[in-house]
Amino acid sequence: MTRPHFRELFHRHPDNPILTAIDWPYPANSVFNPGATLLQNGETLLLARVEDRRGISHLTAARSSDGVTNWRIDSQPTLMPDPEKYPEEIWGIEDPRITWVEELGRYAITYTSYSTSGPLVSLALTSDFAAFERAGSVMPPEDKDAALFPKRFNGFWGLLHRPSANYPSNKANIWLSFSDDLKHWGDHCVTLEARRGAWWDANKIGLSPPPIETPEGWLIIYHGVRSTPSGALYRLGLALLDLDSPCRALWRGDEWVFGPTQPYEQIGDVGGVVFPCGAVHDPAAGTLRIYYGAADSSIAVATANLADLLDWLKSAKEHRVS
Numbered sequence: 001m002t003r004p005h006f007r008e009l010f011h012r013h014p015d016n017p018i019l020t021a022i023d024w025p026y027p028a029n030s031v032f033n034p035g036a037t038l039l040q041n042g043e044t045l046l047l048a049r050v051e052d053r054r055g056i057s058h059l060t061a062a063r064s065s066d067g068v069t070n071w072r073i074d075s076q077p078t079l080m081p082d083p084e085k086y087p088e089e090i091w092g093i094e095d096p097r098i099t100w101v102e103e104l105g106r107y108a109i110t111y112t113s114y115s116t117s118g119p120l121v122s123l124a125l126t127s128d129f130a131a132f133e134r135a136g137s138v139m140p141p142e143d144k145d146a147a148l149f150p151k152r153f154n155g156f157w158g159l160l161h162r163p164s165a166n167y168p169s170n171k172a173n174i175w176l177s178f179s180d181d182l183k184h185w186g187d188h189c190v191t192l193e194a195r196r197g198a199w200w201d202a203n204k205i206g207l208s209p210p211p212i213e214t215p216e217g218w219l220i221i222y223h224g225v226r227s228t229p230s231g232a233l234y235r236l237g238l239a240l241l242d243l244d245s246p247c248r249a250l251w252r253g254d255e256w257v258f259g260p261t262q263p264y265e266q267i268g269d270v271g272g273v274v275f276p277c278g279a280v281h282d283p284a285a286g287t288l289r290i291y292y293g294a295a296d297s298s299i300a301v302a303t304a305n306l307a308d309l310l311d312w313l314k315s316a317k318e319h320r321v322s
């Protein structure tokens with residue numbers, strides 16, 4: 001469905017969904033919510049969440065030279081839950097975000113471990129998406145939607161994440177925490193708050209892909225969860241964080257910019273969901289490709305012009321938030 005009144009910033013690929021469980025080299029219920037990165041050889045790597053028929057998820061890598069077609073998918077799970085050594089992974093590992101960390105010469109993968117006490121944030125490092133060094137759990141439950149910034153701030157690593165609060169706020173906001181060893185985190189601050197009432201991003205928001213560095217600030221693509229009588233609606237919005245003090249949000253869009261409208265986004269295990277965990281920035285073309293889970297069932301891709309996103313953020317009647 002086209003929406004002529006709104007300027008569409010993200011353009012879906014006509015071949016969407018680009019990956020489904022049918023494409024998988026081994027039996028899977030669904031493949032969705034992939035982390036994404038551009039490898040040094042120019043290939044796009046997706047680290048997909050793969051859910052089996054027990055309901056437990058693991059992660060599997062898929063590689064493609066154009067980021068859309070001819071995916072080479074690992075023939076076996078790439079990263080399995082390891083509950084013997086990491087009991088918090090007992091009910092699976094989900095929704096990975098990938099950050100290339102130049103200083104470490106490795107990729108940092110933050111993912112959700114589904115523990116018996118609820119979801120929490122875990123971290124692993126890899127250089128090749130074949131061998132992984134797990135740091136284990138880095139945030140207690142309930143916490144998810146985490147991604148590492150690629151560089152330190154005043155000597156400290158920064159991690160965006162989304163703890164959920166119960167009484168009295170019942171709110172899930174995006175927080176930022178700092179660490180000098182990637183394991184022990186503190187100096188927590190709220191970066192972006194869920195709004196209230198009828199807003200599309202009321203009560204529950206979360207980071208989607210890792211923050212994207214631009215000359216004007218860190219671009220944040222976040223999801224807002226609107227609770228409706230027929231289920232939750234997951235949509236995306238934009239914000240910009242200060243380059244040096246990323247706890248400070250400079251700009252935040254009022255309107256959502258991407259939401260579930262297509263049949264593959266509305267029908268599936270969980271309809272009404274677009275959920276990107278990865279974005280690939282092509283500086284030469286000035287574009288951003290977001291890879292998203294559609295209806296918790298398949299993987300799709302949409303492209304935006306990065307300058308358009310920043311222009312929209314600055315001009316679309318937003319308010320300065322600080």
Ligand code: BMA
Pocket residue numbers: 033094095234270273275293296
């Ligand atoms: C969120 C996460 C995502 C999922 C979404 C919709 O809480 O668990 O993995 O895609 O719900 O079901």
